[in-house]
Amino acid sequence: MTITALSDVDPCEAKFAQVAEVLESAHTVTILCHVQPDADTIGSGLALGLVLERRGISVQVAFSRPSALPESMSDFPGVHLLTAPADV
Secondary structure (H helix, E strand, O other): OOOOOHHHOOOOOOOHHHHHHHHHHOOEEEEEOOOOOOHHHHHHHHHHHHHHHHOOOEEEEEOOOOOOOOHHHOOOOOHHHEOOHHHO
């Protein structure tokens, strides 16, 4: 079976290899963080985004609220990947 999108992967049966297969063939990836993300969430989303970007994949990372990244996180590596929710 060929998997072309993460939505094709049953979350209860997801295997690392299946997820890696989708990401390996991706041209663009959107990473969505939960509402009111903490530093761990933003940091994880940006870290994954940077890895994918270094592989030549177009990446955007977004969260819906608050509307702006807290100042305490503004110097995180990868903040250039943040995209406003309306632009996703």
